[in-house]
Amino acid sequence: MSEDNVYDLVVIGGGPAGYAAAIRAGQLGKKVACVEMERPGGTCLNWGCIPTKALLKSAEIYETMKHAEVFGLKCGEITVDFAKVMQRSRTVADQMSKGISFLFKKNKVEHVIGKGCVNVPGLVEITSGEAKGRLLQAKNILLATGCRAKMIPGLKADGVRVLTSFEALQLKKVPASIVILGAGAIGVEFAYFLKAFGCYVTIVEMLPRILPVEDEEVSAALERAFKKQGIEIRTGVKAENIRVEAEGVKLDLIAVEGGAKETISAEALLVAVGVSANTDGLLSPKVKLNQDRGFLTVDGQYQTNVKGIYGAGDVIGPPWLAHVATYEAVQAVNGMFGHGAPKRVNLFPGCTYCQPQVASIGLTERACKEKGLKYTVGKFPFSASGKAVAVNHPEGFVKVIIDSATGEILGAHILGSDATELIAEFGLAMELEATWEEIHATIHAHPTLGEAVAEATAATHGEAIHI
Ligand SMILES: Cc1cc2nc3c(=O)[nH]c(=O)nc-3n(C[C@H](O)[C@H](O)[C@H](O)COP(=O)(O)OP(=O)(O)OC[C@H]3O[C@@H](n4cnc5c(N)ncnc54)[C@H](O)[C@@H]3O)c2cc1C
Numbered sequence: 001m002s003e004d005n006v007y008d009l010v011v012i013g014g015g016p017a018g019y020a021a022a023i024r025a026g027q028l029g030k031k032v033a034c035v036e037m038e039r040p041g042g043t044c045l046n047w048g049c050i051p052t053k054a055l056l057k058s059a060e061i062y063e064t065m066k067h068a069e070v071f072g073l074k075c076g077e078i079t080v081d082f083a084k085v086m087q088r089s090r091t092v093a094d095q096m097s098k099g100i101s102f103l104f105k106k107n108k109v110e111h112v113i114g115k116g117c118v119n120v121p122g123l124v125e126i127t128s129g130e131a132k133g134r135l136l137q138a139k140n141i142l143l144a145t146g147c148r149a150k151m152i153p154g155l156k157a158d159g160v161r162v163l164t165s166f167e168a169l170q171l172k173k174v175p176a177s178i179v180i181l182g183a184g185a186i187g188v189e190f191a192y193f194l195k196a197f198g199c200y201v202t203i204v205e206m207l208p209r210i211l212p213v214e215d216e217e218v219s220a221a222l223e224r225a226f227k228k229q230g231i232e233i234r235t236g237v238k239a240e241n242i243r244v245e246a247e248g249v250k251l252d253l254i255a256v257e258g259g260a261k262e263t264i265s266a267e268a269l270l271v272a273v274g275v276s277a278n279t280d281g282l283l284s285p286k287v288k289l290n291q292d293r294g295f296l297t298v299d300g301q302y303q304t305n306v307k308g309i310y311g312a313g314d315v316i317g318p319p320w321l322a323h324v325a326t327y328e329a330v331q332a333v334n335g336m337f338g339h340g341a342p343k344r345v346n347l348f349p350g351c352t353y354c355q356p357q358v359a360s361i362g363l364t365e366r367a368c369k370e371k372g373l374k375y376t377v378g379k380f381p382f383s384a385s386g387k388a389v390a391v392n393h394p395e396g397f398v399k400v401i402i403d404s405a406t407g408e409i410l411g412a413h414i415l416g417s418d419a420t421e422l423i424a425e426f427g428l429a430m431e432l433e434a435t436w437e438e439i440h441a442t443i444h445a446h447p448t449l450g451e452a453v454a455e456a457t458a459a460t461h462g463e464a465i466h467i
Contacts, residue, residue, distance in 0.1 A: 005136050005137055007136060007138040008139065008140065009141070010032070010033050010116070010138040011034045011141075012142070013278075013313070014034050014038075017146070019034060019041070019103070023103055023107045023109060032108075033109070034110070034111055034112065035112045035114060035136070048322070052169070056189060056193055056354070058089075063196055086169075114132055115127050115129055116282070117281055118141055121287065122138060145277070145315050149166060149274075154242075155242060155244065157271070168270055176199065177267045177268075178194055178200070178268045179204055179264060180202070181273055183211060185351070186272040188226075191231050191354070192231075195229055200232075202266065203231060204237060207235065211352060214352075218415050221397070236256045237256065244269075247267075248266055251269070277291075277295045287306065289304045290305045293317075295317035296316050302328060319350065324345050347362065349423045351419070351423065356393070356395050356396045359423035361427050361430060362411030363401065365401055373410065374405060376402050377400070378402065379459060380467060381394075381397045382398075385452050385466070388452070390447065393417035400460060401460075406435070407436050409429055416449070418449050425450065436460050
């Protein structure tokens, strides 16, 4: 093996886990290659977090323009150039991907273009793409190949009638109507986006509520807000017998309780029911890694059952979030090169970028009850926030759950404009084990939405001023 092909670390996958791992190793002065079969950035930058946020911004602006008279402004007739809305989202993704290529160069990361396969521990073979046939040797291999959208057995995404988020990010026109299967973050974000641009949206969810991992109060309030926006919500029903026809799709909804059946139809179907790990062709038959439901199993060092083969990001299982993927990857690299003991993820924010936005961290109230914890809840409605009312986003609330014994935060849940930005304060507070008194004692600028964080925290002990 020529020296050129010997590395300290070979990373397979160039998403938020893979590129972060490669850049971190570069920062540590290691010789590193990142094998990525597409352009850098992974799902997040190319087909996930970033392009969807660009689309959602267009939807928000459109909604604001439709209600411009509230601010004393008249827009006249607003016309939508949907192709441009979609194009902007692609341009933003292009720009961000180029940014990763720049960071690779800056940190001396070699981007090897192709599909990587671990041949034997310590050896990666490029099985297709530009670098096909190359063999890369490394004491450390990090698998960060991410996930792809799950499809309903028997259905195939065709980009017209049946979509996953990948096809939905390339829509040529707004469908007149769509059924969105799955009310997790992806389904809910597309529901808001498509509804804003005039699509008749029906969300179908088997569990009893939308955003089922969120606090029940948040799910209920978002459901009310979505219904007000004109989105139809069908929870507690199972979709069966999905028929793809020339004019659209038809499906039966079977009530989970009682089994009542009805049939609904729409021009298109968006399947947002979860993800599967990208492990096809990743491992030769000689490399047997432990897996759990298809996701790689790793230990506290992010190492698989085979020494020198590590995993990080979506491919090691939930939560399937970009910031978690990056965190895991950096921890794994620090650990493998002796920069401190790696930490596994136990505290992370979860965000959904519809309007009103949803963000949370830590335990839900139900989880606190189930664990038998003693806690107090503080809530502050944005309708009592001067800033929220001034910017015409009075909907939603901040809810914080405080441990009665320690005064620390057990969980925080926000529904409202900029919830996804506000949650960071709770993240830092929880990381530093701050008490409710310490947050309350921190002066928050007025008028800001951030004051609602302090007021909700004060409300846990009856000390909020504005409610
Ligand atoms: C529509 C949508 C919206 C989302 N929005 C958010 C959000 O707002 N916030 C958030 O935190 N998360 C969001 N996510 C999830 C987020 O995208 C993922 O959690 C994140 O991308 C995971 O990073 P990763 O590096 O583990 O995997 P990925 O980003 O999936 O990257 C894996 C990379 O590996 C490459 N690859 C796979 N196999 C091989 C191989 N054998 N050889 C070479 N390359 C290979 C793939 O091409 C891919 O580029 C969203 C996802 C979707 C689909």
